[in-house]
Amino acid sequence: MIVSAQTYNIILIGIVVLVALRPLYTRLIKKEGSKHDWMFALLLLLLPTNWYTPTFITVTSCNTFTKEVLIFPTQKDGVSYSYGWCNYVINKAQQPLAFEYVYYGDNQPEEDEKNQVIQPNGIGKVDEVVIDFIFEPKAKSVSTKSSGATKTSLYCL
Incomplete structure (x- = not known):
């Protein structure tokens, strides 16, 4: 599947938002500290994905x-x-x-x-x-x- 560069950037932004949503919610809204902060590590997976595409x-x-x-x-x-x-x-x-x-x-x-x-x-x-x-x-x-x-x-x- 080949998509335009703009669509690809929108997909990457969507992934970042989906991964970061829950940790940000628990830290900022529920004030529960770092319960789901490990999910931010998933964002590091986007770096090699972006370079290897x-x-x-x-x-x-x-x-x-x-x-x-x-x-x-x-x-x-x-x-x-x-x-x-x-x-x-x-x-x-x-x-x-x-x-x-x-x-x-x-x-x-x-x-x-x-x-x-x-x-x-x-x-x-x-x-x-x-x-x-x-x-x-x-x-x-x-x-x-x-x-x-x-x-x-x-x-x-």
């Missing part, structure tokens, strides 16, 4: 794309998708797309960081949780607490 970026033309999130393993356009720490870029545009890593400061490419070109009507799997610059200009510099940073960019060729 793939995102689909479907590009229909340069600068026009939709963002969707995989909730349950499924098939889309004849391809099977499952969970993982990645983004899928589906290129339905007429131009090829480029995904690249952008290095700032002293950062150097790592072994698993490979730039890719996604041909028209092709699907690219990007092993990153977030693509920082989608059809927008790359920043000339970024502010970091260390000596460098690595960002990602998706653009039309």
